[in-house]
Amino acid sequence: MDFEKVIKERSSTRRFSDKVLEREKLDKILEAGRIAPTAKNLQDFKIYVIESEDAVKKLDETHPCRYGAPISLLVCADNTNGFSTDGVHSSGVIDACIVATHMMLAATSLGVDNIWTWAWGNDELAKKFDLPETIEPVCVLPLGYRSEEDHGSTLHDQRKEIAELVEYL
Helix, strand or coil: CCHHHHHHHCCECCCECCCCCCHHHHHHHHHHHHCCCCHHHCCCEEEEEECCHHHHHHHHHHCCCCCCCCEEEEEEEECCCCCCCCCCCCCHHHHHHHHHHHHHHHHHHCCCEECCEECCCCHHHHHHCCCCCCEEEEEEEEEECECCCCCCCCCCCCCCCHHHHCCCC
16 A cells, blocks of 8 residues: 555544454564654664453553454553653653554554554553553554444544645744
8 A cells, every 4th residue: 555545544443343463464563663763763662562361451441442452552652761852851752652653554554453542641551561660651552453333433534724734934
């Protein structure tokens, strides 16, 4: 699928079927995250693949937006090696979002449905998975195949005009 088609067709799936996601496709999605650009190439992120029954149960207990996906990716900032100019703000959260975006677009190009769901500040999620203090949940990406009952968001095609979003200086 060409890039323009991928970015236009990617949409948020809120009902997944129970069809198994092929390991080959998952590996390609994870590789897209691995090679995503990060500040100073520090690769200050960690991805957890949530697929076991126990892990899915933990996710469901702490995060309301799995939508029945068979696999979810917990994308985190690794605050042990992020870049900061002020000692307060780390590149980790931004880099984790970039990684997640690469994986979402790779998934779409492979015919795998997905949705970006918020996980910032979810201390319960971090505790449930016993994440190190330096690992900060940023988002969860449920992955799989759209259920026939999911007809997509009615808001998907509602976009502001480019003139409202871009200003030339």
